[in-house]
Every structure is written in structure tokens, then in C-alpha cells.
Amino acid sequence: MTARTSNDSARDIPEATVARLPVYLRALMTLAEREIETCSSEELASAAGVNSAKLRKDLSHLGSYGTRGVGYDVEYLRYQIAREIGLTQDxxxxxxxxxxxxxxxxxxxxxxxxxxxxxxxxxxxxxxxxxxxxxxxxxxxxxxxxxxxxxxxxxxxxxxxxxxxxxxxxxxxxxxxxxxxxxxxxxxxxxxxxxxxxxDLSIELQILAYHVQRKAAAALVEADVEEDSA
Amino acid sequence: MTARTSNDSARDIPEATVARLPVYLRALMTLAEREIETCSSEELASAAGVNSAKLRKDLSHLGSYGTRGVGYDVEYLRYQIAREIGLTQDxxxxxxxxxxxxxxxxxxxxxxxxxxxxxxxxxxxxxxxxxxxxxxxxxxxxxxxxxxxxxxxxxxxxxxxxxxxxxxxxxxxxxxxxxxxxxxxxxxxxxxxxxxxxxDLSIELQILAYHVQRKAAAALVEADVEEDSA
DNA sequence: TAGATTGTTAATCGATTAACAATC
DNA sequence: TAGATTGTTAATCGATTAACAATC
Known part of the structure; x- marks a missing residue:
């Protein structure tokens, strides 16, 4: 009686991928708004701010929703990701x-x-x-x-x-x-x-602060190096 | 003339560690509020919600601020982490x-x-x-x-x-x-x-939704299995 | 058929974890 | 000295990336 869902490969999606699916979803919605019907992994990746290898690897965990030589149907892929996350329900x-x-x-x-x-x-x-x-x-x-x-x-x-x-x-x-x-x-x-x-809003700012500080320190070292070679 | 900072090991802290330093900082502040002066990696890790191996590994990137057999001085460690992130300045x-x-x-x-x-x-x-x-x-x-x-x-x-x-x-x-x-x-x-x-507030909710859905699906499968074996 | 682009493989990189030697 | 706990090592795990065979 065990009724499996149609797509068993949908199980066990890596956490890092799960965290990016909403980003892809948003990128697809932006493309759809601009009435773009098809996109390549390169285009979608760029809209989502990731590289295309990562995007294709991520999507491969959901199934095979693209067409080789052509790319992805924006609306179809949008629906498949929404379904995967569970956004087709309330x-x-x-x-x-x-x-x-x-x-x-x-x-x-x-x-x-x-x-x-x-x-x-x-x-x-x-x-x-x-x-x-x-x-x-x-x-x-x-x-x-x-x-x-x-x-x-x-x-x-x-x-x-x-x-x-x-x-x-x-x-x-x-x-x-x-x-x-x-x-x-x-x-x-x-x-x-x-x-x-x-x-945690303040943690995000603290992480930024760390990087600002590092950049400042790196700039100082660079200035020193120039001074040395002068 | 190149004046290096006193602690060269402070460079190149892994991103994952940087993201957790503010969490440790907050945990230390909570301990300090409760007037706890010393804590072990186990205690601090528990307050921060991570395991102690990870905590010690993270702290090892900053330097050696603990005492074997004793633990960490709460105030001293708090200051060292704050300095590392750059929170001793405005x-x-x-x-x-x-x-x-x-x-x-x-x-x-x-x-x-x-x-x-x-x-x-x-x-x-x-x-x-x-x-x-x-x-x-x-x-x-x-x-x-x-x-x-x-x-x-x-x-x-x-x-x-x-x-x-x-x-x-x-x-x-x-x-x-x-x-x-x-x-x-x-x-x-x-x-x-x-x-x-x-x-991104809505992305966090979407990630949660994915997991709720998975839990629901898992519960269904389990119910089916029980039914089968009955 | 030729060109384009996916989905997958395999190599690499970084993060986590357990175990323990060092040392207070 | 005995007990406790750090800091580090090494093994494992998971994520990223480049390259390319499959295929539209």
C-alpha cells in the first residue's frame, strides 16, 4: 500500500542546495516578469548570483527539467522548484x-x-x-x-x-x-x-565588520610593502 | 619597516568560523552577566549551540586563549573575540x-x-x-x-x-x-x-517550509510502513 | 549534421568531528 | 602526582568546480 510520490529523487536534497532553491525561484520570477520564456543555466545562474556549474548541480538533485541544447522553460522550472520547496500549498x-x-x-x-x-x-x-x-x-x-x-x-x-x-x-x-x-x-x-x-541582524553586521577590518589591515600591509620597495 | 600585527595567526580565519565568532561572543556575554568567570569549551559550546570540538577548532584559529585543565577566562576570551571581529572600535x-x-x-x-x-x-x-x-x-x-x-x-x-x-x-x-x-x-x-x-526574510521561511513538507512526507511513509506490517 | 547546452563525473576544496597528546 | 581540559592531528564528510559525454 505504500504510495511513494512520483519523484523519489526528490529526497535528500543537500542543505546547501535547499538554501539556494528560493534564490533560483526569485530569479525565475524576475525573468518571468520580463516575459522571458526560456533561459540557459548561464543566464539563470547570473540572475541568481551563482555560477552555472553550481546551478546545474543543484537542479540535478530535483530531476531533469531542462532541455539539452536549449535551456530551461522559465515557467515550468519555476513550478517545479516551488513544488519541491512546498510553495504550491498555503x-x-x-x-x-x-x-x-x-x-x-x-x-x-x-x-x-x-x-x-x-x-x-x-x-x-x-x-x-x-x-x-x-x-x-x-x-x-x-x-x-x-x-x-x-x-x-x-x-x-x-x-x-x-x-x-x-x-x-x-x-x-x-x-x-x-x-x-x-x-x-x-x-x-x-x-x-x-x-x-x-x-540575527547584529551577527550579520559583525561578520561585515570583520571583513572591513581585514580589508583595512590588508591595505596597510600593502602600503608598507610599497614603502619598503621605494 | 613593515610592522606586522602581534598575532599573525589571526589572518585567514575560515568563513564558517568567522560566522560563528559573534555567536560565541554573545554566549560569553550571557555567561558574564551571570557572573561566571571561567568556562570549559563544553560549557561555552553548549551555551552557543555548537559542539565543543567545533568550538575549540574555531578558537584555535584566533590563538591560544585557554588554559589546559582549566578552561577559558570569560572576560579575556570575550575581549579577544571582540578584538578579532573588530568590535573594540566604533x-x-x-x-x-x-x-x-x-x-x-x-x-x-x-x-x-x-x-x-x-x-x-x-x-x-x-x-x-x-x-x-x-x-x-x-x-x-x-x-x-x-x-x-x-x-x-x-x-x-x-x-x-x-x-x-x-x-x-x-x-x-x-x-x-x-x-x-x-x-x-x-x-x-x-x-x-x-x-x-x-x-532575506522570506527565504528563511521557505527553507523552513521545505523541511516541514519533508517531515510530513516522512510521517506518511512511516504510517504506510506500519500499515504494511499490520 | 553542426552547434548549443544540459546533466553527470571526478577532482578539489573546505568544514566537521573524534580522538588524543600536550599541559595546566 | 592525578585529573581535567585544551589545542591539534587526521579521518571523514559535504560542497564546489571544471570538464565533458550525452543529447536536443
Whole structure:
């Protein structure tokens, strides 16, 4: 009775590839907007900011959706990648913590356009309740369980201060959420089987700072070398 | 005459390690807050959410800052990592695009506390000028060049819509900025030597969606197997 | 058939991990 | 000296890349 999906090769896509599929998807949408119907791996790779060997290798994990000598059909490949990621279905999402960042996330159009539907905004602060944000009213955090159950929410977004994040994650997991996107600058501990992805704004800046510093140091050394040879 | 810095081993830290240094830094700050003065690689690794072998390997690229049989001095290691990343100095930053996300970024306390100083908020929309955000007034985008020059800005943050981002990046580069943190959902092309890091909110959600879908598919297969064996 | 471009192979590179000698 | 824990080695794993046979 075991009904396998039509494409067994779809299993076990390397993480590095998974992380790039959304980038390819966006590049394909840009091409489609410009009414380009076909593209080569070279063209798509350039639009996505990667090299074409990597692109072809990545796509080879999904299946064989191109035509040798011709390239890829933009719309067909777009659909296949969307299906692979799971964007052909609707993903109900809750956002907890409606401060500045929560506002920004609730209003972010990139979510809705990719099939993510914000079903609720939650905040522990009663002062925020019934405020409307992005057309959705802010509800008490204690409504989490009922909202998750009623809407079959699988993805939770944490946009609270760091000290509240672990509690929120615990409650989310208890309510049945298995995937968490964490914007709070803290390490969450969750049971096996729960996925956490972290976006940390200040860490990105710190990585940049490291490289700025290195560039400055390299420039100094170079100046010294010139001085030496003079 | 070439004056090398005291620690030549500080050069050529692997990218993967650089990306984790800020995580260690944050973990050390948490330990320091709890007035813990010494920690083992095991304890620090656990606080940072990595395994201890990786932590020790990472730290070994910076130098030898621990004591065998004892562990690491929290404050000393914190300082060494901060120095390595370049956080012992002040980094002037400009933010362009003061929509929801720009607001959130301008108000984000994690920047200031790590030595990033927002010297200006810029927006092309005259309707937003002279509005105060996070105690800084919003200025015209055309002030970019003079602000960069006056404040020695090396890092620019782009929080504009996608269609404006490339223009903003071009102007930033022309003004002398060599490191860009891009929140706009688009691939930027910049000259060699300019660093771009990208934070894409919807891509993170899409990666999560892929894993949710996989978990659901795996659960189905398992149910089928049980049915078969029944 | 000739030209173009994919999908795959195999080599290379970088990151992770376990194990342990060095040493406090 | 005995116990603890670092820093390093070496093995393994996964990702990237160039090259090219397959094939439209």
C-alpha cells in the first residue's frame, strides 16, 4: 500500500542546495516578469548570483527539467522548484512579539506572495491587544494553542526580546509547532524533530565588520610593502 | 619597516568560523552577566549551540586563549573575540530606506551595544524627511555622499524595496562604502572588493517550509510502513 | 549534421568531528 | 602526582568546480 510520490529523487536534497532553491525561484520570477520564456543555466545562474556549474548541480538533485541544447522553460522550472520547496500549498504562520520587528514582518509582502499566510499576531503585552497591524488584530499570547489547533499552524515566528524567546518556543512546541523562525538574539533549545532557523541582524553586521577590518589591515600591509620597495 | 600585527595567526580565519565568532561572543556575554568567570569549551559550546570540538577548532584559529585543565577566562576570551571581529572600535553605519524594516533596524539595540553607530537614516521620499526615528532624523538620500565622507562610513544597510536596491548600492559604492548589508529581496551586483551580505526574510521561511513538507512526507511513509506490517 | 547546452563525473576544496597528546 | 581540559592531528564528510559525454 505504500504510495511513494512520483519523484523519489526528490529526497535528500543537500542543505546547501535547499538554501539556494528560493534564490533560483526569485530569479525565475524576475525573468518571468520580463516575459522571458526560456533561459540557459548561464543566464539563470547570473540572475541568481551563482555560477552555472553550481546551478546545474543543484537542479540535478530535483530531476531533469531542462532541455539539452536549449535551456530551461522559465515557467515550468519555476513550478517545479516551488513544488519541491512546498510553495504550491498555503502555510499558516503565527508571529509572536509585535514590536518594531514584528510590525515589519507582519507587513512584509514577501511572505504572502510566497504562500505564507499570517493567521495571527500575538503579544503578551495587553496594551498591544486589539491594535490592528497589517489588517490583523493583535491577540493575547495565551490564544496560541487554540490558534495553532484551529489553523493547523506548522510554522512560528519569534520576534520577541531575547529573554522571552525560550518560553515562547516552549509554548509553540507544546502547541504542536515543528518549525520556528527565531529573530530573537538567543540560542533556543528545542526537542529533536523541531527545526529552528535563526536570523540575527547584529551577527550579520559583525561578520561585515570583520571583513572591513581585514580589508583595512590588508591595505596597510600593502602600503608598507610599497614603502619598503621605494 | 613593515610592522606586522602581534598575532599573525589571526589572518585567514575560515568563513564558517568567522560566522560563528559573534555567536560565541554573545554566549560569553550571557555567561558574564551571570557572573561566571571561567568556562570549559563544553560549557561555552553548549551555551552557543555548537559542539565543543567545533568550538575549540574555531578558537584555535584566533590563538591560544585557554588554559589546559582549566578552561577559558570569560572576560579575556570575550575581549579577544571582540578584538578579532573588530568590535573594540566604533563602526559608523548608514541605513537607507526607512519603511517598517528600516524603523526596526534603527531601533534595534543590538547594533549600538556592539559598537555600531547609526550616523544617518536616509530615504528618497521627501514625505519622510525630518521625521524622527530612534532619535535620529530622516534625511534625503542625496545627502549620502557627504554623510559617508564626514563620518567615515564603511558599512551601509539597504532596507529599501527591491527595485531601488541596486541604485542605492551603486551610490553607496561610489560614495566609498565597501560593505553592504542588504535586506532587499534582490541580487546586487557590486565591484570586486565590495562585500555584500544578504538577509532575506522570506527565504528563511521557505527553507523552513521545505523541511516541514519533508517531515510530513516522512510521517506518511512511516504510517504506510506500519500499515504494511499490520 | 553542426552547434548549443544540459546533466553527470571526478577532482578539489573546505568544514566537521573524534580522538588524543600536550599541559595546566 | 592525578585529573581535567585544551589545542591539534587526521579521518571523514559535504560542497564546489571544471570538464565533458550525452543529447536536443
Amino acid at each position: 502555510w499558516p504562520v503565527v508571529i509572536v512579539g509585535i514590536g518594531n520587528l514584528g510590525h515589519a514582518l507582519a507587513n512584509y509582502s514577501g511572505f504572502r506572495s510566497r504562500g505564507f499566510r499570517v493567521v495571527a499576531l500575538l503579544d503578551a503585552d495587553p496594551g498591544r491587544h486589539d491594535e490592528m497591524v497589517a489588517g490583523i488584530d493583535v491577540r493575547p499570547f495565551d490564544d496560541l494553542e487554540s490558534i495553532v489547533a484551529e489553523n493547523d499552524v506548522a510554522i512560528g515566528v519569534i520576534a520577541t526580546p531575547a529573554n522571552a524567546a525560550q518560553d515562547v518556543a516552549d509554548r509553540m512546541v507544546a502547541a504542536g509547532i515543528t518549525s520556528v523562525l527565531n529573530f530573537a538574539p538567543t540560542v533556543l533549545s528545542v526537542p529533536e524533530g523541531v527545526d529552528v532557523r535563526k536570523v | 563602526w559608523p553605519v548608514v541605513i537607507v530606506g526607512i519603511g517598517n524594516l528600516g524603523h526596526a533596524l534603527a531601533n534595534y539595540s543590538g547594533f549600538r551595544s556592539r559598537g555600531f553607530r547609526v550616523v544617518a537614516l536616509l530615504d528618497a521620499d521627501p514625505g519622510r524627511h525630518d521625521e524622527m526615528v530612534a532619535g535620529i532624523d530622516v534625511r534625503p538620500f542625496d545627502d549620502l555622499e557627504s554623510i559617508v565622507a564626514e563620518n567615515d562610513v564603511a558599512i551601509g544597510v539597504i532596507a529599501t524595496p527591491a527595485n531601488a536596491a541596486q541604485d542605492v548600492a551603486d551610490r553607496m559604492v561610489a560614495a566609498g562604502i565597501t560593505s553592504v548589508l542588504n535586506f532587499a529581496p534582490t541580487v546586487l551586483s557590486v565591484p570586486e572588493g565590495v562585500d555584500v551580505r544578504k538577509v
